[in-house]
Every structure is written in structure tokens, then in C-alpha cells.
Amino acid sequence: MTLDAVLSRVDTDFDASVARLMRLLEIPSISTDPAYAADCDAAAAWLAEDLTGIGLTASVRPTTGRAMVVGQGGDGGPHLLFYGHYDVQPADPLALWDSPPFEPRIEDGPRGKVLRGRGAADDKGQLMTFVEACRAWTAVHGALPCRLTVFFEGEEESGSPSLVPFLKDNADELSADVALICDTDMFDDTPAIVTQLRGLLGEEIIVTAANRDLHSGHYGGMAANPARVLAGILAGLHDDRGRITVPGFYDGVPPLDPMLRAQWDELGFVPGEFLGEVGLSQPAGEEGKSPLEMVWSEPTCEINGMISGYTGEGFKTVLPAQASAKLSFRLVGTQDPLAIRESFRAMVRDQIPPDCSVEFRDHGASPASHMRTDAPAFETARQALSREWEREAAFIGAGGSIPVAGYFQTHLGMDSLLIGFGRSDDAIHSPNEKYDLASFHKGIRSWVRILAALSA
Ligand code: BES
Ligand code: ZN
Numbered sequence: 001m002t003l004d005a006v007l008s009r010v011d012t013d014f015d016a017s018v019a020r021l022m023r024l025l026e027i028p029s030i031s032t033d034p035a036y037a038a039d040c041d042a043a044a045a046w047l048a049e050d051l052t053g054i055g056l057t058a059s060v061r062p063t064t065g066r067a068m069v070v071g072q073g074g075d076g077g078p079h080l081l082f083y084g085h086y087d088v089q090p091a092d093p094l095a096l097w098d099s100p101p102f103e104p105r106i107e108d109g110p111r112g113k114v115l116r117g118r119g120a121a122d123d124k125g126q127l128m129t130f131v132e133a134c135r136a137w138t139a140v141h142g143a144l145p146c147r148l149t150v151f152f153e154g155e156e157e158s159g160s161p162s163l164v165p166f167l168k169d170n171a172d173e174l175s176a177d178v179a180l181i182c183d184t185d186m187f188d189d190t191p192a193i194v195t196q197l198r199g200l201l202g203e204e205i206i207v208t209a210a211n212r213d214l215h216s217g218h219y220g221g222m223a224a225n226p227a228r229v230l231a232g233i234l235a236g237l238h239d240d241r242g243r244i245t246v247p248g249f250y251d252g253v254p255p256l257d258p259m260l261r262a263q264w265d266e267l268g269f270v271p272g273e274f275l276g277e278v279g280l281s282q283p284a285g286e287e288g289k290s291p292l293e294m295v296w297s298e299p300t301c302e303i304n305g306m307i308s309g310y311t312g313e314g315f316k317t318v319l320p321a322q323a324s325a326k327l328s329f330r331l332v333g334t335q336d337p338l339a340i341r342e343s344f345r346a347m348v349r350d351q352i353p354p355d356c357s358v359e360f361r362d363h364g365a366s367p368a369s370h371m372r373t374d375a376p377a378f379e380t381a382r383q384a385l386s387r388e389w390e391r392e393a394a395f396i397g398a399g400g401s402i403p404v405a406g407y408f409q410t411h412l413g414m415d416s417l418l419i420g421f422g423r424s425d426d427a428i429h430s431p432n433e434k435y436d437l438a439s440f441h442k443g444i445r446s447w448v449r450i451l452a453a454l455s456a
Contacts, residue, residue, distance in 0.1 A: 002141070006448050009136040014441055017132045018106070018115065020050070021440065024086075024124050025104040025117040031066050031087035032158040040066045040154045043086045047131075047152055054135045055143070056150060061170075063162035066154030070173065073134075074144030077455040081149045081176035081414070083404055084127025084183060085156035088119035089429045096431035106437070110425065114434040122428035125435035126182040126420050127152065129443030136448060145455035149176055153404065156183075159202070159364035160403055167411045175412045178377045180450070181405060182443070184398055184420035187267055191385045191393040191446070193378065194418035196296065196370045199331035200401040201340055202363025205230065205348055206324040209356045213309075214319040223319055224355045227308040230323040233351050237301050237327075242286035244301045244329075246344045252334035256297050263395060264292050277425060296397025300330040326363070330399065337365035366403035371415045377454060381417050384449040388442055419450070 010017075029043035030036040044060045044067040051058035051071035058071030066087060091101035099105055104117035115125065130150075137144060151174060155162060167174060184194045207226040214223055239245055271283050271291040285294030294300075308323035310316035329344075331337055345360055352358045371378070373395055385393040398418070405416045421443035427433045 003449065003452050006136050006140045006452075007445055009140050010132065010441070010444050010448060013132075013136060013139075014444075017128070017135075017444065018437065018440070020132075021115065021120075021125055021128045022104045022117075024128065025115070025119055026102055028091075028102045029087050029119070029154065030090050030157075031155045033090060037066070040087060044069050044152070044154055047086055050131060051150055054131070054138050056134075056148075058150070061166070063166055065162040068154065068162070068166055069150070069152040070170070071150040072148070072173075073150075074146055074148045077146030078178070079147040079149070079176040080451075080454065081151060081174060081179045081408075082130050083151050083153070083179055083181045083408075083416075084130065085123045085153045086127065087154045087157050088122065088124070089157050091118045091431070093431065098432055101431075101433075107434070109434060109436060111423075111436060111438065113437040115437060115440065116432060116434040118433055120433050120435035121422045121426035121439075122433065123156070123183045125440055126422065126443065129421060129440060130180065130182055130447050132444040133447035133451060136444070137451060145451050147176075149174060156402070156404070163404060164407055164411065167407055171412060176414060178375070178454075179405075179408050179412075179414050179416040180447075181402060181416045181418045182420050182447075183402055184400075184418045185422035185424060185426075186420070186439075187394055187396050188424075189389075190267070190391055191389040191421075192396045192419075193373075193382055193385070193393060194398045194420070195373050195378075195395045196332075196397045197368060197402050197405055197418070198296075198299070198399055199335065199337055199366050199368040199406070200403070201329040201331060201337040201365045203327045203329070203341065203344060204324060204361035204363060205233070205327070206322060206359045206361070207233075207352065207356055208322045208359070210319070210321045213321050216317040216319045219319050224353060225319050226323040226356055227320050229351070229353060229356055230306075230308065230325060233348055234303055234306075234325060236351075241288075242284075244299065246301070246340060246347055248343050249299070249301075249335075249340060251339070252336060253299060254333040256293060260297075260397075264290075264296070264397070267292070267394060267396070274424065292397070295399035297332055299332050299335060300328075302328055302330075304328055328363075330401065332368045333370075335368065337367055341365060364403075366401060367406055369406035369409060369416075371405075371418070375415060377417060380453045381419065381450050384453040385419065385446055388446045388449050417450075419446070421446070
């Protein structure tokens with residue numbers, strides 16, 4: 001049978017697939033740091049060349065930021081668009097890595113062999129599952145099973161500044177029947193299709209008081225302390241029940257659909273295990289919400305960083321002149337990121353006392369996205385995925401954000417099948433990131449089955 005021939009090809013070529021992924025992982029394509037711009041270009045060029053090697057017409061498309069890569073191939077059948085991102089998070093803190101982040105290595109992991117290195121799971125290993133599936137298909141059949149556009153971004157980890165203009169300028173080329181995105185996780189051992197992603201609003205607050213740091217004995221008690229002012233503001237962002245206090249914040253937060261609640265309940269999520277992996281034990285979200293609701297369907301306000309005063313070794317009696325904090329809000333439903341930004345800033349300004357001033361920095365804003373799972377492609381893909389993993393694939397939510405999924409809906413009128421093979425212990429964005437070789441291997445085989453099923 002033809003599907004079996006392609007799956008066998010994936011198996012026999014697997015060592016070579018790993019070798020190719022390792023070459024891509026050696027390129028430090030960190031998008032947020034301009035010092036790595038040339039490396040981002042190198043990763044884009046590597047991918048365009050690899051796509052060309054499997055018969056696609058591919059090119060690197062410069063933008064005002066990091067380049068995009070677009071490849072076209074196949075014809076007939078449905079038109080699929082595959083999206084992945086080749087940029088990675090910075091490797092810091094470097095000292096916490098057990099081996100250099102851009103010298104990928106195969107190691108023993110908790111469930112078998114893993115490939116360790118920055119970007120192994122997020123998202124180079126995941127995007128290569130799809131490329132390898134296409135390679136195997138083409139090797140066996142001489143052509144792809146349907147019309148395909150491959151689209152790789154190089155700024156996903158830094159707020160995608162060039163993405164929307166690029167989608168608008170290339171709408172004809174990029175619009176397809178359905179998008180495929182490989183940038184999410186499984187649910188433990190259960191393969192999964194993510195049907196909703198949270199949005200993200202990034203804000204930085206900088207509170208300034210005196211024109212220099214002051215002696216805390218000479219001035220303390222009389223002079224305004226911006227660290228104290230900021231701490232008070234941050235502490236007031238949640239009430240006693242864990243509800244966020246920004247006026248209008250909950251506008252557009254829908255109640256959890258009872259059908260979804262039932263599906264999620266069936267997953268048998270054990271919060272103690274999930275938290276136990278990272279040394280915690282108690283869900284700390286809003287009172288009355290279930291743990292999965294807290295990460296999948298409820299919005300959040302989290303402090304990501306705080307800077308003020310003396311943080312070096314020892315002790316210094318000082319009143320800082322400035323205090324700042326970086327915050328992120330995860331958004332759900334139809335919460336409007338720009339309205340929330342305005343409301344948040346107004347609420348902060350109202351709490352700034354005399355002699356203090358406040359400045360804000362914008363770190364991106366994207367709404368949540370929800371897929372219409374009644375489109376036939378969702379059930380087709382779910383069945384193909386279940387066959388590969390010999391386990392019923394689940395529809396799940398995700399707490400993270402992939403802004404492109406929402407932009408595909410708004411600007412190209414297309415829903416996304418969010419299918420990924422990451423695991424919760426992959427340590428994406430953290431030191432010692434890894435991707436299970438089983439995720440990579442069965443991920444490739446999954447895409448072969450999904451491509452066959454969607455093209456049939
Ligand atoms: N791949 C992740 C998001 C993700 C991981 C979603 C696992 C679902 C399951 C993605 O690369 C990411 O980290 N996104 C950022 C958003 C971006 C705008 C910085 C995030 O969620 O913080
Ligand atoms: Zn990612």
C-alpha cells in the first residue's frame with residue numbers, strides 16, 4: 001500500500017532526518033537580538049535550500065525584520081498551508097545548560113533518546129517533522145499528494161512585527177483551504193489537536209521619582225520611593241479571589257462551553273503531577289476555576305520581571321530613582337488587547353503620586369484564537385493522528401500564544417489545525433531544551449498520515 005511505503009521510507013531515512021535537524025539546530029537564529037540577524041538569514045537560507053531539494057519552488061523573502069521563507073509545490077486536491085517558525089529564544093542563562101545550546105546532542109531522556117539544544121522543540125524539530133514527511137512522500141511518489149504552500153517565519157519569538165504586513169501583501173499566495181501549524185504539545189502520551197490559543201498583551205511600566213538614587217537615611221521617609229509605588233500597583237492587580245482588577249478586563253471572556261468542559265474533564269489531568277515536575281504542588285489561579293481552565297480558558301495577568309534599586313552582592317541603603325516591571329496578560333475569548341492596554345494604563349496612571357511619573361512600553365498585542373472544529377478537516381486529521389499513536393487523539397486547549405493562528409483567520413479567512421508533538425518536559429524557552437526522538441519520528445509519520453487523509 002502506498003501509505004505504508006511512505007511510512008517505511010520515513011523509518012529507513014530517520015537517521016538522516018535527525019542529522020538534518022541537527023544542522024539546523026547549530027544555527028543560533030535568535031530573533032530578538034540584532035547580533036544574531038545574520039544567523040537568522042542563514043537559517044532561512046538553509047530552509048529554502050532544503051525545500052528546494054525536495055522539489056518545492058522556495059525562496060527567502062526579506063522583510064524589514066527577519067526574513068520569511070515561502071515554498072510552493074504539488075497540485076490538485078486541497079490547498080494546504082504549513083506554518084512553522086525558525087527563530088528561537090535566547091539561550092540565557094547560559095550557565096544553566098549542561099551542554100552548549102547550539103551544539104545539539106543526542107542524549108538519554110526520561111522516555112528514551114532526546115535531541116538536546118535550543119530550538120529542538122520550539123520550533124525547529126517540530127517544523128522539520130512536516131518537511132521530513134514531505135521529503136518521504138516525494139521520494140516514494142515523485143510528487144506531493146496535494147497543493148502545498150510552506151511558510152516559515154523568523155520573528156515568532158519576538159512579537160512577529162513583520163507578519164501582518166507580509167500576510168496582507170502576499171494574501172493570494174498564502175491563502176489556502178486550511179493551515180497546518182506544528183508548534184504545540186501533546187497531552188502527555190495522548191496526541192492532540194489544539195483548538196484554542198490564548199492571546200497576549202505585553203506591557204512594561206517604568207516609574208521614576210527623584211533625579212538620582214538617594215541615601216535611604218537622609219531621604220527615606222520623606223522622599224517618594226518608586227519601588228514602593230510600583231509594588232503597590234502590582235500587588236493591586238489581583239483581588240483576594242485572584243480576579244484581575246483592571247476595569248473592563250473580563251469583557252469578552254466567555255463561560256466555558258459545557259461540551260468543552262466535559263472533553264477536558266475526560267483527559268484526567270492531574271495538577272499535582274504537572275506542577276510536581278517543576279517543584280510545585282498547588283494551583284494558584286482564580287478561586288473556583290479548575291486547573292485546566294486556569295491555563296486554557298481563563299485570562300491571566302503575570303509579572304515577568306521587576307527591576308529596581310540595588311540587587312548586587314551585599315547590601316546598599318538606597319532609595320532607587322526608578323522602578324520598572326514587565327507584565328504579560330494572556331487573553332481569551334474576544335477580549336480586546338488594545339482596550340485592555342488603555343484601561344490598564346489609565347488604572348496605573350491614577351495611582352501615581354505627586355513627584356512620581358510613569359512611562360509605558362508596548363511589547364505586542366494579539367487576541368486569542370478559537371478554531372471551528374466542525375470543519376471536516378479536524379475529524380479527518382484527528383483520525384489519522386489516532387492511527388499513528390494507537391490512541392484516540394484529543395481536542396485540547398493551550399495556554400501559550402501563537403499569534404499567526406489568529407491572523408490567518410482575520411487576514412486570510414483560514415482556520416488552523418494546530419498539531420504538535422512537544423511534551424511538557426521539553427523545557428522550551430528554558431535551559432536544556434530538548435525534543436524526544438520519538439516525538440520527531442512519530443511526528444513525521446503523523447504528518448504523512450494526515451497529508452494522505454486530507455488529500456484523499
Ligand atoms: N510554541 C510556543 C507556544 C506554545 C507552546 C503554544 C506550547 C502551545 C503549546 C511559541 O513559540 C511561543 O512561545 N509563543 C510566545 C508568544 C510570542 C508572541 C512571544 C508565548 O506564548 O509566550
Ligand atoms: Zn514556538
